[in-house]
Amino acid sequence: MLAERTIENVLNAAIETGGDFAEIFVEDKISNSLNMIGGIVDKAVSGRDFGIGIRIFKGFFSVYAYTNDDSENNLIKVARSAAQAITGQNQDIVFDLRKNIFKNAHEIKIMPNSIGKKQKIQWMRRAHAAAIGYDSVITQTNIAFTDSMQHVLIANTQGVLAEDMRSRNRLAISAMATNVSEKETGFVGPGYFGGLEYMEQLDIEAYAREAARSGKAILNASFAPSGQLPVLIDNGFGGVLFHEACGHGLEATSVAYKTSIFTDRLEEMVASPLVTAYDDGTMVNTWGSLNIDDEGMATQRNLLIENGVLKGYLIDKLGGRRMKMAPTGSGRRESYRYAPTSRMNNTYIAAGQSTPEEMIASIEFGVYAKYMGGGSVNTATGDYNFNVREGYVIRHGKIAEAIKGATLIGNGMDTLQKIDMVGNNLKHEIGMCGSVSGIVPVTVGQPMLRVAKLTVGGRKEDK
Amino acid sequence: MEIKDFQSKLFAKGKKKGFREMETYYSATKSTTVNVLDHEVKNFAITEQRGISFRGIYKEKMGYSYTEKIDETSIELLVAEAMENAESIEMDDKEELYAGADYYESVNQYSQAASNLSPKELIGAAIAMENTALQVSPFVKRVIQCSAVKGEGETIIANTKGLYCTAKYTNLSAGIYLMASDGGQTTTGYESDFTWKEFVAIDSRVIAEKAAQEALSKLGANSIETGNYPIVLRYDTATQLLNAFTSNLSGEVVEKGFSRLQGKLGEKIAGANITILDDPFMEDAPGVAAFDAEGYPTRKNELVQEGILLSFMHNRKTAKNAGRESTGNAAKSSYSASLSVGPHNLYLQPGQTTLSELITETETGIFIVELQGTNAGINAVSGDFSLSAIGFLIENGKLGRPINQITLAGNLYEVLHNIEAIANDLRIKGTVSSPSIKIKSLTVSGK
Numbered sequence: 061m062l063a064e065r066t067i068e069n070v071l072n073a074a075i076e077t078g079g080d081f082a083e084i085f086v087e088d089k090i091s092n093s094l095n096m097i098g099g100i101v102d103k104a105v106s107g108r109d110f111g112i113g114i115r116i117f118k119g120f121f122s123v124y125a126y127t128n129d130d131s132e133n134n135l136i137k138v139a140r141s142a143a144q145a146i147t148g149q150n151q152d153i154v155f156d157l158r159k160n161i162f163k164n165a166h167e168i169k170i171m172p173n174s175i176g177k178k179q180k181i182q183w184m185r186r187a188h189a190a191a192i193g194y195d196s197v198i199t200q201t202n203i204a205f206t207d208s209m210q211h212v213l214i215a216n217t218q219g220v221l222a223e224d225m226r227s228r229n230r231l232a233i234s235a236m237a238t239n240v241s242e243k244e245t246g247f248v249g250p251g252y253f254g255g256l257e258y259m260e261q262l263d264i265e266a267y268a269r270e271a272a273r274s275g276k277a278i279l280n281a282s283f284a285p286s287g288q289l290p291v292l293i294d295n296g297f298g299g300v301l302f303h304e305a306c307g308h309g310l311e312a313t314s315v316a317y318k319t320s321i322f323t324d325r326l327e328e329m330v331a332s333p334l335v336t337a338y339d340d341g342t343m344v345n346t347w348g349s350l351n352i353d354d355e356g357m358a359t360q361r362n363l364l365i366e367n368g369v370l371k372g373y374l375i376d377k378l379g380g381r382r383m384k385m386a387p388t389g390s391g392r393r394e395s396y397r398y399a400p401t402s403r404m405n406n407t408y409i410a411a412g413q414s415t416p417e418e419m420i421a422s423i424e425f426g427v428y429a430k431y432m433g434g435g436s437v438n439t440a441t442g443d444y445n446f447n448v449r450e451g452y453v454i455r456h457g458k459i460a461e462a463i464k465g466a467t468l469i470g471n472g473m474d475t476l477q478k479i480d481m482v483g484n485n486l487k488h489e490i491g492m493c494g495s496v497s498g499i500v501p502v503t504v505g506q507p508m509l510r511v512a513k514l515t516v517g518g519r520k521e522d523k
Numbered sequence: 524m525e526i527k528d529f530q531s532k533l534f535a536k537g538k539k540k541g542f543r544e545m546e547t548y549y550s551a552t553k554s555t556t557v558n559v560l561d562h563e564v565k566n567f568a569i570t571e572q573r574g575i576s577f578r579g580i581y582k583e584k585m586g587y588s589y590t591e592k593i594d595e596t597s598i599e600l601l602v603a604e605a606m607e608n609a610e611s612i613e614m615d616d617k618e619e620l621y622a623g624a625d626y627y628e629s630v631n632q633y634s635q636a637a638s639n640l641s642p643k644e645l646i647g648a649a650i651a652m653e654n655t656a657l658q659v660s661p662f663v664k665r666v667i668q669c670s671a672v673k674g675e676g677e678t679i680i681a682n683t684k685g686l687y688c689t690a691k692y693t694n695l696s697a698g699i700y701l702m703a704s705d706g707g708q709t710t711t712g713y714e715s716d717f718t719w720k721e722f723v724a725i726d727s728r729v730i731a732e733k734a735a736q737e738a739l740s741k742l743g744a745n746s747i748e749t750g751n752y753p754i755v756l757r758y759d760t761a762t763q764l765l766n767a768f769t770s771n772l773s774g775e776v777v778e779k780g781f782s783r784l785q786g787k788l789g790e791k792i793a794g795a796n797i798t799i800l801d802d803p804f805m806e807d808a809p810g811v812a813a814f815d816a817e818g819y820p821t822r823k824n825e826l827v828q829e830g831i832l833l834s835f836m837h838n839r840k841t842a843k844n845a846g847r848e849s850t851g852n853a854a855k856s857s858y859s860a861s862l863s864v865g866p867h868n869l870y871l872q873p874g875q876t877t878l879s880e881l882i883t884e885t886e887t888g889i890f891i892v893e894l895q896g897t898n899a900g901i902n903a904v905s906g907d908f909s910l911s912a913i914g915f916l917i918e919n920g921k922l923g924r925p926i927n928q929i930t931l932a933g934n935l936y937e938v939l940h941n942i943e944a945i946a947n948d949l950r951i952k953g954t955v956s957s958p959s960i961k962i963k964s965l966t967v968s969g970k
Contacts, residue, residue: 088592094611097614097779098779098780100614101611101612101613101614102612102613102614102779103587103612103861104586104587104607104608104609104611104612105587105588105589105608105859105860105861106587106588106589106604106607106608107576107588107589107590107600107601107604107859108589108590108591108592108597108600109859110590110591110592111572111591120565121563121564121565121566121567122565122567123566123567123568123569124567124568124569125569125570125571126570126571126572127570127571127572128571128572128573128574128591128592128593129571130592138569138571141569142569145564145567145642176607177607177608177610178611181611200781202779202781236780236781242905243781243783243904243905244902244905245904283907283932284909286930286932286966286967286968287749287968287970288970314667317560317665317667318665319665319667321709397570397572399566399568433899434896434898434899435896435898435899436895436896436898436899438895440667440702440709440711441702441708441711442709443895443911443927443928444911445895445896445899445900445910445911445930446896446899447896447900447909464907465902465905465907465908465909465932466909466932467896467899467900467909467910467911467930467932469911469928469929469930470928471928515746515928515929515930515968515969516930516968517900517911517929517930517931517932518909518932518968519907519909519932519933519966
């Protein structure tokens with residue numbers, strides 16, 4: 061992508077004014093997106109993102125600059141203007157770029173650009189047909205297909221020189237159910253870190269029918285009850301609970317600056333002893349995985365919580381300097397437009413012992429949250445929220461009527477301690493996570509969980 | 524490669540391949556960001572970015588593509604991708620490119636003084652802002668984010684039918700996010716301000732004091748009994764709800780059947796006190812524009828007048844499909860996006876009363892100052908929302924104790940009929956703005 065000589069010259073220019081570390085990130089990304097409304101393709105966009113990010117550290121201080129112009133003259137100019145923010149003596153750092161050779165652990169069999177758009181549209185059409193044909197209440201569909209090939213080069217003054225090709229694809233299916241006065245949508249969005257072989261073997265019809273089933277269920281749902289109740293959070297995307305309530309609070313982004321409730325709590329009991337949690341960037345061909353993070357370090361399986369005890373954080377290079385701890389392969393960024401910072405990859409709560417049946421039977425009156433939307437957290441206070449798209453009331457140990465649109469809220473550490481049953485059915489689901497270094501693909505996961513008490517944000521009808 | 528040179532080569536190549544009409548949308552931006560922590564610069568960022576979006580009519584369909592690498596190799600890619608994308612489109616919109624208007628309103632959003640601002644001044648302001656905030660009270664424990672930003676950019680839209688539109692803009696901003704603690708509880712406060720003119724227009728002291736007061740005022744909060752309460756939404760939280768509702772006024776969303784306002788033109792969709800406007804010419808609004816993303820002249824539009832739905836927002840394509848004229852609301856979130864519809868400066872028309880009068884006139888209720896989870900907790904299609912909130916109890920017309928760990932739930936369409944009063948405190952900070960409002964009743968879930 062760039063000649064080794066050029067990389068060396070740019071890195072040397074970056075540390076001329078006393079920087080103790082410099083890094084270059086080159087990105088060349090081809091993206092393709094197709095959208096289909098009601099079975100008709102209405103949008104097709106594709107293109108090429110290309111840019112170079114240059115980062116310099118001096119102690120805890122960091123400078124970041126980016127540009128789209130990859131000529132050596134321009135890159136040196138950009139590196140020098142970034143270096144202007146540092147005042148000091150050139151530390152004469154000598155580095156020897158050595159190409160890091162690693163085995164691609166996430167096979168890409170069919171490159172996204174080796175298959176024409178006509179084939180991709182066929183997959184979308186199958187999703188539309190299955191969803192619209194599910195039931196007469198399904199009146200509209202919106203199907204989106206996206207694929208991308210991100211070619212990156214990362215080099216730094218510690219001698220790292222690595223290149224990687226990351227390929228992802230995703231089919232997002234929305235099915236809208238309508239009655240006289242209301243419209244509700246069901247959604248599923250399977251995706252893959254690898255090639256289009258995923259779409260070729262995907263049971264598209266089953267996913268589309270599930271989106272339609274969920275849309276219909278939500279249409280027929282009433283408002284959730286209000287107040288503090290026991291809640292069962294289903295496996296899969298239910299993992300958004302851990303992602304918000306805890307995951308973000310373990311990122312160096314807030315821990316290193318002592319603005320997280322989890323700061324300085326290693327080896328302390330922060331969750332129920334039933335909770336063991338990991339962030340694993342190495343899961344094969346999984347949406348949130350990477351061979352190397354965006355700082356050029358191999359991803360790893362990081363233990364976060366073991367039997368309720370806090371065991372680790374997610375740490376990037378700069379955060380690691382402040383925390384005096386080693387990076388964990390968690391430095392990520394949406395694109396060259398962002399300096400990398402600590403982020404999650406594939407985060408999950410490990411499987412426990414309880415069966416879903418006994419968990420449902422254990423609740424006299426409460427809420428079963430089947431499908432979650434997104435959520436957010438304030439890492440300083442630990443207050444988080446996430447939305448239940450499709451849920452059910454549990455009465456006398458049985459799943460009863462459908463409920464919709466309730467937000468569940470709580471405080472991270474408090475909720476983690478109130479997890480009193482952990483299911484044996486671990487499952488992962490994909491999503492997108494937005495934070496300071498942009499929007500990155502992640503998976504969330506968990507088995508079914510029971511939280512003894514959560515605030516359920518339902519609606520009472522006005523009398 | 525110079526942009527003009529690139530464009531003429533691109534159009535020549537496209538013509539050869541069979542494109543009938545072609546357009547480029549070019550945008551270039553530059554920015555300097557300073558972040559301060561513990562009285563020194565924590566990080567510093569300098570960015571330069573440019574990209575070009577290409578679209579053209581090939582076999583009577585509009586094809587799109589884009590690139591950030593502006594060189595010979597990209598011309599081939601832009602044309603080939605746009606051809607394949609055009610061939611993929613099944614919607615029969617019979618689109619034509621726009622040849623340009625005789626007259627465009629003149630708007631001002633570029634300042635040489637802002638462009639010349641030095642990083643030193645940004646650093647000075649950010650450090651002063653942090654210092655001020657930490658001095659407000661010993662309970663203000665730490666600044667989480669404290670930044671000052673200078674940005675500028677240029678947009679050029681040009682096509683083979685003779686359209687040539689260009690705009691330049693500057694933007695200066697400062698913001699602080701901090702935490703307060705009384706030993707037991709931690710709270711946060713955020714405040715920011717912006718201008719396109721001169722940095723002196725931003726008072727970093729005022730920003731710091733407001734953010735600190737915000738965090739301090741929330742200390743000691745706890746939940747409240749579940750129930751239905753009259754609600755006063757401060758301008759910023761009212762803006763969050765209006766922002767979520769705005770997509771339903773998009774001609775594109777309506778056309779696709781995702782808006783419950785479909786077929787309701789001329790009907791009453793809100794209380795008689797509700798008037799919603801989109802004004803691209805308002806001075807100092809960040810969304811000021813003389814032309815939209817397809818070069819069509821913008822204009823002031825009344826979307827809802829005294830509760831009656833008068834118009835949707837349209838680009839040329841959605842207008843044509845609806846048998847109307849474009850309202851100049853073609854939008855493009857970046858050069859990598861295809862053309863869509865969006866507001867420039869949409870707002871709820873303010874009323875006569877002050878925010879404090881709104882509170883004084885409330886016997887019992889809750890004053891909401893923060894809503895969280897709008898990314899997931901609002902269903903724009905059904906209008907249902909359930910959001911995590913922070914606020915204050917109103918008792919006998921006076922602000923009482925802070926409240927947290929509650930959710931606020933209701934329906935946007937119903938809220939529009941249940942707004943009892945609108946304050947006069949409209950503050951334009953984005954493309955959608957609302958003054959503070961008082962809602963008859965919403966469900967609050969707490970204890």
